[in-house]
Amino acid sequence: MKISFKVNGKAYTEEARPDMTLVMFLRDVLGLTGTKHGCDGGECGACTVLLDGVPMNGCLVLAPAIRGREITTIEGLAQDGELDPLQQAFIDHSALQCGYCGSGMLLAAKAFLEETPNPTREQVKKALSGNLCRCTGYLGIIDAVMTAAK
Numbered sequence: 001m002k003i004s005f006k007v008n009g010k011a012y013t014e015e016a017r018p019d020m021t022l023v024m025f026l027r028d029v030l031g032l033t034g035t036k037h038g039c040d041g042g043e044c045g046a047c048t049v050l051l052d053g054v055p056m057n058g059c060l061v062l063a064p065a066i067r068g069r070e071i072t073t074i075e076g077l078a079q080d081g082e083l084d085p086l087q088q089a090f091i092d093h094s095a096l097q098c099g100y101c102g103s104g105m106l107l108a109a110k111a112f113l114e115e116t117p118n119p120t121r122e123q124v125k126k127a128l129s130g131n132l133c134r135c136t137g138y139l140g141i142i143d144a145v146m147t148a149a150k
């Protein structure tokens with residue numbers, strides 16, 4: 001089925017197979033490989049993207065469901081050649097190790113800070129509890145989000 005939607009502000013009209021998940025659609029059809037494919041079961045958060053500004057696991061959304069919607073992926077976080085303050089804070093705190101969780105972490109944190117601009121560490125931990133880091137680098141990630149919130 002052909003659907004129209006936006007990704008990172010760009011309008012697309014594409015054929016979307018009804019059995020294809022959003023994460024695979026982004027990666028295999030649109031070539032946006034910054035969104036990672038992990039558990040495929042809504043457990044790890046590696047596939048997190050923003051759907052109309054709300055964090056979603058791309059492995060739990062079927063591609064045709066984005067008809068008329070706006071998606072933000074990690075490729076859309078930097079604007080006009082400038083890193084998002086969250087991205088800079090992740091660099092400054094060496095918050096990523098293997099980096100596989102990074103795009104999902106950053107997008108979940110981005111949506112969280114929009115809603116909660118002055119969070120406590122506990123709120124950050126809770127907000128990112130759906131995003132797993134298999135390197136267990138959580139301290140740097142939380143520090144980075146707290147820095148970006150300042």
Ligand code: FES
Binds near residue numbers: 058
């Ligand atoms: Fe979607 Fe793990 S790949 S939550």
